[in-house]
Amino acid sequence: MKTKTFFFLVLFVTSLAPVYPQSIADLSPVGPGNKALLVQAVMCDGVKNYSPVNPAVVFSIGSGKISCFTAFDPVPENMFILHNWFYRGRMVTRKKLFLKSPKWSTFSSIQLREMDKGPWFIEISDLQGKIFKTLRFSITD
8 A cells, every 4th residue: 555655646746846858959939849930021212221121012124123011029949031023923033042040131133124114913922932921012003
């Protein structure tokens, strides 16, 4: 009887013990295996001082240039992302951009031409094809 009581007591006490991480990597706030988190994605006229300038969804052809600004926090490890630019449903360019740990902002831009008027979208994805976000916008007169 004493053996059963002792065994039960040991089992009970060990179940109350705190769980400690197996390695230093487990102490990371993002944890092992977590992915980068997109915290901001906007279309804008440009980027100044690491911030988007004049975010919008409709741009004048007279702007001359537009940018897609993205910010990630956290970035668990250095990695690449893609800005896939689509015009009328067809991909016209793909920009491969670098993200650096622990957090990073980046952007891609295109020069506007008269023939670029109409509907556009950008897929922001990782290299494996996981889409973080799709931004839709238009170019007008």
